[in-house]
Amino acid sequence: MTLCCPSLPWPAHRTGPSVTAALGWGTVSTTKPVAAVSVAALEVTPQSWPLPPALAPMALLGLLVLLALVGPVGGTCGLRPMASDHSSGGGTSVQPGAWPGIVSIQATWENGTWHMCSGVLLSSQWVLTVAHCFARGGGVSTWEVVIGTTDLTQPGPESKVRHIQRLLVHQHYVAATARNDIALVELDQPVECSDYIQLGCVPDASLRVSELKSCYIAGWDFGSGMVLQESKVHLMDTELCNSSPWYAGAVHLDNLCAGYPQGSIDTCQGDSGGPLVCKDNEADYFWLVGMSSWGRGCERARHPGIYTSTQHFYNWILLQTGLSPAERAGPAPEPVVTSAPEQPLTSSGTLMPMAFPHQILVQFRNLLQEFLQFLKDKKA
Known part of the structure; x- marks a missing residue:
């Protein structure tokens, strides 16, 4: 390890x-x-x-x-050393270690601790997720991040639990329209990589995401018995998703659309922040191209799942994680919930690499x- x-x-x-x-x-x-x-x-x-x-x-x-x-x-990053086969259908329970980058973000209430959203580990201390996960959660000082498990009822010895040290919500997140639905969570302590804990790969603009052929989603749907589910999906044309019989213009430039025209396979409640990954066309690793953001209903025809495009926010992620302090000796007394600052732009309007x-x-x-x-x- x-x-x-x-x-x-x-x-x-x-x-x-x-x-x-x-x-x-x-x-x-x-x-x-x-x-x-x-x-x-x-x-x-x-x-x-x-x-x-x-x-x-x-x-x-x-x-x-x-x-x-x-x-x-x-x-x-992008490795799945414990995954033997990739799902070909919908709602398939996965084996332990099959999705080593996914995490469960959990909140503690008076009636217990509950899975709220998913996320993906980007480094030893950073998790990428969606902003709307924290819209009604209040303070996150008691929230936990469970890493390295597929069964939330029996996490297993390979899993790790961390608390949230800092939460960075995108400065232009709009709850009403789900624009810029992205957030970063800094863990109170770093985690160690293993066969059950791996990092996600976020692509920059040079990768042609639309050409990736084999894509998958995963999440802890509330109806699945809290065992991680996975499904194979297709990336769909954004213009088609925005057409009048579909989402009628509600899909933004920072979104991806994935699923099937006839419905039947989709992310649902409890899957928010879950990864949309696509296998590289030439090699055996996976790109984290999206995070489950929203949809209208579950598994409805002409209403596939809408995902936050990680590629769209590549520079933002790079900037925020680059601003994180060096590895800390211990947790901070209280997490800091902030709105991330604007990105410094060059004369051409893009973030310098x-x-x-x-x-x-x-x-x-x-x-x-x-x-x-x-x-x-x-x-x-």
């Missing part, structure tokens, strides 16, 4: 541009994963190194360290490659 990456995660390395699209990876302008660039591929050996022999071992060691920093072997550490390291590696090639050409 290891501590979940305290910074923002990225998926397992695979070929193709989508791999660099995960939250926290930055905007690396390359179509190949950095980890695929090996010392052998660069033909960097003490014999071929275009430097004095005495300096070659130290230079080689430095390059190895640099490559290790830029491209860690293996991914840190986070340049350090990965982007700078990749740029340095590219410059180093060019320099080595220059020396080799000069020697030849």
Whole structure:
């Protein structure tokens, strides 16, 4: 068991541009994963190194360290190590560990502790969920986040319980229209990753979400006996969802529409904040593309589920989690419920990508490659 990456995660390395699209990876302008660039591929050996022999071992060691920093072997998000099969129908109970990123957000009242919403773990101390979950909850000082379980009646030894240290609701959330229905929860203590606890991958704008083919939803519907349910769904065209026989313009630009035209499979009460994930078309990991936000009724024809698009809020998530303090020694006395500040914009109107550490390291590696090639050409 290891501590979940305290910074923002990225998926397992695979070929193709989508791999660099995960939250926290930055905007690396390359179509190949950095980890695929090996010392052998660069033909960097003490014999071929275009430097004095005495300096070659130290230079080689430095390059190895640099490559290790830029491209860690293996991914840190979007993994489902305990999932054997993916659901093909609706309302299927899942096996323990099948959805290792999902969490249950629970409130304690006079008559007990109840599941309120779902969320997804993004790092060792941050959970992504929806804002409307907290609309009628009052103070969250007694709320709990249960991580690493599928059965809320019998969480099991693999599960962890944390309290809410801080709640960040989007500054432009509008309850009446469900615009900007997104929130971040900071846990009072970090959690450790395991086969039952993994991190979700949020895509940036470079991933073409509409082209993802295999998508799934999960949640603890109140009628399911509090055992996590999963279903396979299709991403649907937003214009179709906004047409007059469907939602008649109520779907916003920050939403995704997923389900089936005939209904039958949908998220419902108790599923709010539940993940909409889509398998990468070329690799065996999953993108967290949406969070269950709203709908009209349950499983109705021409009224599929509406989800908050995580890609739409990529910069907002990056900004808020980047502002979080370093790992804390213990819980704060009282959670802080705040409205998140505005995003700083560049002259082009978009948030500047986070340049350090990965982007700078990749740029340095590219410059180093060019320099080595220059020396080799000069020697030849």
